[in-house]
Amino acid sequence: MKLIIGNRAYSSWSMRGWLAAKQSGLEFDTQIIPMDTPEWLNGTAKGEMPSGKVPVIWDGDVAVWDSLAIILWLADRTTRDRYWPETHAARALAYAMTAEMHSGFAALRGACPMNLQQRFPGFSPSDAVRADVARIDALWTEARSIFGATGPYLFGDFGAADIMFAPVVTRIDSYGLKVGDTAQAYVAAMLAHPWMAEWTAAARVEDFPFDRYPIAGGVPASGPAPGTASGPA
Numbered sequence: 001m002k003l004i005i006g007n008r009a010y011s012s013w014s015m016r017g018w019l020a021a022k023q024s025g026l027e028f029d030t031q032i033i034p035m036d037t038p039e040w041l042n043g044t045a046k047g048e049m050p051s052g053k054v055p056v057i058w059d060g061d062v063a064v065w066d067s068l069a070i071i072l073w074l075a076d077r078t079t080r081d082r083y084w085p086e087t088h089a090a091r092a093l094a095y096a097m098t099a100e101m102h103s104g105f106a107a108l109r110g111a112c113p114m115n116l117q118q119r120f121p122g123f124s125p126s127d128a129v130r131a132d133v134a135r136i137d138a139l140w141t142e143a144r145s146i147f148g149a150t151g152p153y154l155f156g157d158f159g160a161a162d163i164m165f166a167p168v169v170t171r172i173d174s175y176g177l178k179v180g181d182t183a184q185a186y187v188a189a190m191l192a193h194p195w196m197a198e199w200t201a202a203a204r205v206e207d208f209p210f211d212r213y214p215i216a217g218g219v220p221a222s223g224p225a226p227g228t229a230s231g232p233a
Contacts (some may be wrong), residue, residue: 001028006035006054008203010210012114012167015199015205017180018057019163022195023082024074028057034208067101071160083160090147090155097139097154098164105168112171116203118218123175136168137179144182152189166190170200174221 003021005014006100033054039045046052049065056065057073062208064073075083085091106120125133143154143161150156169190172179179187190196204221 001026001029001060002049002058003028004031004033004054004056004058006033007206007208007210008032008199009053009116009206009208010033010114010192012170013053013067014055015114015167015170016058016163017057017070017197018073019166019195020067020074020083020160021057023158023160023163024078025082026074026077034210036208036210068098068164069162071098075160083163084153084160085147085157087147093143093147094155094159094161097143097161100139101161101164101168105132105136107138108168108171112175112177114167114170115174115218116200117206117221118174119221120175120218123177125175125177129177133172133177133179135182136165140165140186141182144186152186154186158193162190166196169196 001021003017005011005018005217008014018030021141033045033121034040035054043052047059048063049056050063051065053065055067055070056063057070064070064214071083085094111126111129112123140154147155151158153159154161169187171177172183173191174189191200
């Protein structure tokens, strides 16, 4: 398989596709296409992307694009239990949460683009961003409190819901957004996951130009990626 992604530092959907591929346990190659080049902007770099967007995974001659579709495809290629909780009640909540993440939280997405090369210690969220964060906090707390006893992730074991919310975890960390104790512990566990640490470390050394999302008040993210020293939580 070949996974085509954009800049690791900024492409939240690429992060999801890559985590989904890692979760499959299947072998895959990764191809990075920088997203703010003349070739990207004029479309000539998008030849293998049916939707013109990243990520897309090629499995032989089959192309699957969109991160959630990639999760569903890889769950069918392996086993659904790799991605989804076993019990009906937990799986129902996981389905609903991933769908809500896929289509929602526009205020948070717009005001806080994923940026793994900078931190924003002085960021002041709008009421709409606070409302999105409060909803996410409530969802995470519900999943962790009811279904998270077997591990540190939303439904205990790492799975599709964690993959879909992974970029939000980085936003809460980068922008200093306030969440409750349960959600903050989940953020720490996710940042310490070895795949998250691997992605973040690679993102921090990228030198691709990317000028479309300037945000005031940013300072360079420095030091090792979260989790690289202590390993997974």
